[in-house]
Amino acid sequence: MNTTVVSRRAAVPDLVLTLGAFLLGLALLLAFLSVAGFDAAAGLAALWRGAFGSRYALLSATLVPAAPLLLLGLAFALAARAGALNIGMEGQFAMGAIGATWVGLAVGGWSPLLAIPAVLAAGLVAGAAWIVVPVVLRWRFGVTEVISTLLLNFVAEAAVSWAVTGPLQEASRSYPQSDPIAMSARLPRLLPPDRVHLGFVVALAIAAVLWVILARHRLGFVWRAVGASPRAATVTGRLPVERVAATVLLLSGALAGLGGAIEVSGVSAALYQNLSPGYGFTAIAVALLGRLHPAGIVVAAILFGALQAGAGAMQRDAGIPAVAVHVVQAVVILVMLLATRRRG
Amino acid sequence: MSARPPLLTLSHISHHFGAAPVLDDVSLAVRAGEVHALLGENGAGKTTLMRIATGAIAARDGSVAREAPVAMVHQHFTSIPAFTVAENLALAAGWPHGGPRGRDRAAELIARIGLPLDPTARVDGLSVQLRQRLEIAQALATSARVLLLDEPTAVLAPREVAELLSLVRRLAAEGAAIVLISHKLAEVLEVADTVTVLRAGRVTLHGPMAGQTAASLSEAMIGGAMPPREVTLPAPGGGEPRVRLGPPLVADAPLVLHSGDVVGIAAIEGNGQRDLLRAIAGHRALAGVEVEGTTGLVPEDRGLEGLIGGFTLTENLLLAEVRDGPAWLGWGALEERTATLLTRWDVRGGTPRSAARALSGGNQQKFILGRTLGQAPDVVVAEDPTRGLDVAATAEVHARLRTAAAEGACVVVHASDLDEVRSLATRLLVMHEGVVRELPRDTPRASVGDAMLGLPA
Structure with missing residues (x-):
């Protein structure tokens, strides 16, 4: 997107911009709260307490949503670096959750290994499968993936509703949810009793692998070249631009599906409607805030995890609606888009 | 004629971008009925001066007096292909477009300036020559009486050039004031009344055209003799066969291009030369083209196709070889190779870690040439390799291409400038409506021009 993003020399993302955008969002949130008649100072204090104020806040609240946000942020960045925009992560997340639940219910007798x-x-397979249709539409007919992936989010939402009232509904058939998955299929907690689970480590490992690929591997360079200039990649690089775009979209879908799987396996242990509180969209802000760089996305995912965790505390302790934190998300997206806009 | 008052007067204009001075105390006046040639190397400040004349930018110092509306005709077409001639004219002039009224006004204007344009024709069906006439008509539609023509002959065949120059004379005779920017000295000597030459932002020559020669103008432009560029080439057709052009590309016997040849392709835009060049470079299939050996391409659009502007030069070197390269990238070695390339090819203004877009056009082109020729391909295809380069950089590019041929490459060059093709090539191919034929290298310029238009030789 931006030159400093595509350039290898920007190996460390511009932390000043990243933190600045986040703090500006936070400042506007506080201004908004003051104008609306809330006690902004108490709100901020509650936000902090809920996010970082205690061992529990960090390890049982902040880092739990940070794991799917990190995976989905990486999913978005991976495709965006190669010039493809996956707006359908919410749907791939849901399909990953369905796939994980279905397998998780069936592996009762297996070893956790x-x-x-x-x-x-x-989860990986289901997420990738959910993006196959947009990939084929783009490849064969030139349909932009922005629209096709976005629209499939609604289909995925309907698929979850159908699954939890149909084939995957719990045994008593009274609630729209699945039975709990087998104990052997659940991701272990890292530091019991805190809720942060192995999925967070998996996400960190994927961020590290992606970083190495983007900086050192042929594949990462090809992705970046295709994203920076499809024309030059075609003519000078003689690279198969459309095939690269298809590959990164499939990988992106797979990562988003993995996000759904770790949420089921590490947190919910069952399939519900609205399992994701909009992770698929928040993760776009995470990826932009991290300037599409894996290390930046790790930082951004933790910040947004903190916001998610703190929002609950804010509502509980200061009576401020949790949705107010969406202001921060919106400001971050706008600031990062302004900062990374193409220049003439 | 010189008694008439000037329509456009630029007095003591100075301008700078950042710390770099672009224009230094430049004065210029154009009178009604006058064709004024503005000459200079790339970067001499011609374009900046013209942008100041139109008011697109404000000069830091000096004054501009416009006695009549001023319009610029750019090298790149500004008409909208999907619109008709009348619609484009209406758009340019601010008339209500569409409907019979707009058509009538367009027809009236076209008749007044005597152009063979059909107001109802869609622009994408027009030839390059007619699209250029439309650009001039658009400028006149704004009731401009001062026309600034930026290299208007660059895209035209010789016969079309003559027609354009006579149109320019006619417009001047009808009372327009015309500034003609060109680097083709023969043309400006033929058509212009007065001349101003810029070098590095200063006026080095100003006065009537009468008495000037190509040598005196060239001297004023570059301030010295041209650098030598002699490279001894093997006799044409002596090397190994590399490219074979058969039917349906040729009408009769197949053409075989050999290593050691510098093959110039002369063609007017849109006659299939682009597809031919890309096919020879192995980027697409085209019936009749057979190539033996490895190929390298110097693409027409440096900024869009040859380089990724935001990538470093090292990354741009890697771009050309990553497809068949190793899985893990050795940045240290790549950076060293880039540094070597920059030294060997005298690429200035950047290090291996500089962004490609930081280089000037000439240095970008030297980098691309160095990258392509460094792979020692058997066949080198260069598309308009000196477009936008100044005289010194052009001479250097020519010398490099000839050296590559002398070292055994088969070099295929297309340039939009026929004189350039003729001076560079050892074999001359002309392409018209998708058909290629070879002409003797010493064919007179006018006959080559006729062949480009498909006229019998």
Whole structure:
């Protein structure tokens, strides 16, 4: 997107811009709260307490949503670096969750060493499968993936509703949710009793791998070249631009699906409607705030995880609606788009 | 004629971008009925001066007096292909477009300036020559009486050039004031009344055209003799066969291009030369083209196709070889190779870590040439390799291409400037409506021009 993003020399993302955008968002949130008649100072204090104020806040609140946000942020950045925009992560997340639940219900007798990889693989496959249609539409007919991936989000939402009232509904058939998945299919907690789970480590490992690929591997360079200039990549690089775009979109879908799988396997243990509180969209802000760089996305995912965690505390302790934190998200997206806009 | 008052007067104009001075105390006046040639190398300040004349930018110092509306005709077409001639004219002039009224006004204007344009024709069906006439008509539609023509002959065949120059004379005779920017000295000597030459932002020559020669103008432009560019080439057709052009590309016997040849392709825009060049470079298939050996391409659009502007020069070197390169990238070695390339090819203004867009056009082109020729391809295809380069950089590019041929490459060059093709090539191919034929290298210029238009030789 921006030159400093595509350039290898920007190996460390511009932290000043990243933090500045976040703090500006926070400042506007406080201004908004003051104008609306809330006690902004109390709100900020509650936000901090809920996010970082205690061991519990960090390890059982902030880092729990940070894991799917990190995976989805990486999913978005991976495609965006190669010039493809996956706006359908919410849907791929949901399909990953369905796949993980379906496998998770069936692996009761297995060892966790087999059951957990099977559940995560189901998420990867389901997420990638959910983006196959947009990939084919783009490749064969030139349909922009921005629209097709976005629209499939609604289909995925309907698919979850159908699954939890149909084939995956719990045994008593009274609630729109699945039975809990097998114990062997659940991701272990890292520091019990805190809720942060192995999925966070998986996400960090993927960020590290992606960083190395983007900086050192042929593939990462090809992705960046295709994203920076499809024409030059075609003519000078003689690279198959459309095939690269298809590849990164499939990988992006797979990562988003993995996000759904770790949420089921590490947190919810069952499939529900509205399992994701908009992770698929928040993750776009995460990726932009991290300037599409894996290290930046790790920082951004933790910040947004904190926001998510703190929002609950803010509502509880200061009576401020949790949705107010969406102001921060919106400001971050706008500031980062302004900062990374193409220059003449 | 010189008694008439000037329509456009630029007095003591100075301008700078950042710390770099672009224009230094430049004065210029154009009178009604006059054709005024403005000459200079790239970067001499011609374009900046013209932008100041139209008011697109304000000069830091000096004054501009416009006695009549001023319009600029750019090298790049500004008409909208999907619109008709009348619609484009209406758009340019601010008339209500569409409907019979707009058509009538367009027809009236076209008749007044004597152009063979059909107001109802869609622009994408027009030839390059007619699209250029439309650009001039658009400028006149704004009731401009001062026309600034930026290299208007660059895209035209010789016969079309003559027609354009006579149109320019006619417009001047009808009372327009015309500034003609060109680097083709023969043309300006033929058509202009007065001349101003800029070098590095200063006026080095100003006065009537009478008495000037190509040598005196060239001297004023570059301030010295041209650098030598002699490279001894093997006799044409002596090397190994590399490219074979058969039917349906040729009407009769197949043409075989050999290593050691510098093959110039002369063609007017839109006659299929682009597809031919890309096919020879192995980027697409085209019936009749067979190539043996490895190929390298110097693409027409440096900024869009040859380089990624935001990538470093090292990354741009890698771009050309990553497809068949190793899985893990050795940045240290790549950076060293880039540094070597920059030294060997005298690329200035950047380091291996500079962004490609930081280089000037000439240095970008030297980098691309160095990258392509460094792979020692058997066939080198260069599309308009000196477009936008000044005289010194052009001479250097020519010398490099000839050296590559002398070292055994088959070099295929297309340039929009026929004189350039003729001076560079050892073999001359002309392409018209998708058909290629070879002409003897010493064919007179006018006959080559006729062949480009498809006229019998």
